[in-house]
Amino acid sequence: MTVYAIAELTIVDPDAYGRYLDKFFDVFSQYDGALLAADNSPDIIEGSWPHDKLVLISFPDRAAFDAWATSPEYEEIAQDRKAGARSTVIVAEGVLNPLELRRGK
Template structure:
């Protein structure tokens, strides 16, 4: 069953975050995932939204999502995201087609 990673970040050091962004795609290309959305200007429909970036990624299953997140290649660049921003991420299950 597919899963989706939903993340939102408040970027406070653009240079560090840009370094993460520059290195992101090479770690992601063979992950089996699909980058569905990266948005720095989402339309707020309800509530407060103080984040500067929203990201939506689809994976075919939770195993492939975790394999990518825990890969040495991704872990090597995640430090730039962690140092350059604060944020939240969740994993949600896709709908069962049955």
């Protein structure tokens, strides 16, 4: 089942985060993920959101996400992401059948 990773980032060191971005696609392209959104100023429709950036990526399944997120190549560049931004990362499973939402499954 498709999984989505949502990252909320507050940039604290633009240089370190820039180094991460410079290498991100070289690593990401080796895995079966898709970049769906990367927005430095998303519209806040309801509530408050104290971050600078939102990123949304997808993978065919949790195993593909885990392979990318725990790969030595990603772990190496993630050091700059962690130094450059305070992050909250959430992984959520997609929905096979939208009717399941109505049934509370």
